[in-house]
Amino acid sequence: MPTEQELVARAREGDERAFEQLVADNEKRVYNLCRRLAGNPEDGAELAQEAFLNAWRGLPRFQGESSFATWIYRLASNVCIDFLRKEKRRRSLSMTVSLDGEEGERQAELPDERDTPERHLERAELRRAVARGLDRLSPEHRQALVLRELQGFSYAEIGRALGLEEGTVKSRISRARLALRKEMISQGNFFDGTSSTK
Known part of the structure; x- marks a missing residue:
């Protein structure tokens, strides 16, 4: 089983399977965070998906100062904060x-x-x-x-x-x-x- 660092290195080179494994390793916790911050499962699922999409796009800039898990949590938190700021109707x-x-x-x-x-x-x-x-x-x-x-x-x-x-x-x-x-x-x-x- 490859380490997280190895998966990140492969994903940065365009290996979609490596990125899929990173998603699988982190999706439950990221989804739970997004669901709780957004207040409902539907928005939580969309926000989690957006966070992972941002991670895929941002991989070339990810330098590995923190773990991928910490980084994706930061991305997910930021996506949720943006959502809450834009959302007029509080959930x-x-x-x-x-x-x-x-x-x-x-x-x-x-x-x-x-x-x-x-x-x-x-x-x-x-x-x-x-x-x-x-x-x-x-x-x-x-x-x-x-x-x-x-x-x-x-x-x-x-x-x-x-x-x-x-x-x-x-x-x-x-x-x-x-x-x-x-x-x-x-x-x-x-x-x-x-x-x-x-």
Whole structure:
């Protein structure tokens, strides 16, 4: 099995089969990223396809400073950001994000599938509330938060994928979490703990 570097070298020389293998190795993760950022499967599939097309066209300029996987993630993220900026009508995202910012807790605690119908309704409403909050984030903040919370990227990996300093990544994620928390509190879907009595 050829390495990623060997596949890239072949693809840069016009080997379509090598590029097809690079696509096959990365398409699921790229599609999942695009789907979550765009908010629906159809747009996600189109954006993922556009990202791979951009990669094929850009291969002659790809110098290999990062892995192909990191590079295609950056291309996909940029395609999605462009889409979100142009899109007038905001799409809903159905996702669970960490609201406390703790390193060890990637997702908010939600009821499991065995709960009552009432719990299912509460869970669905929480997801809708999170989606509404995410709609109010800038595309850049949403992008960083999705990469962190859904894709499980480290700050360093996000920095490489987006071409940002690690400090900038941390700042964006922190601001995104704060903005999302404020939105959830203002809508009555999240408690800040400051008004509770013990």
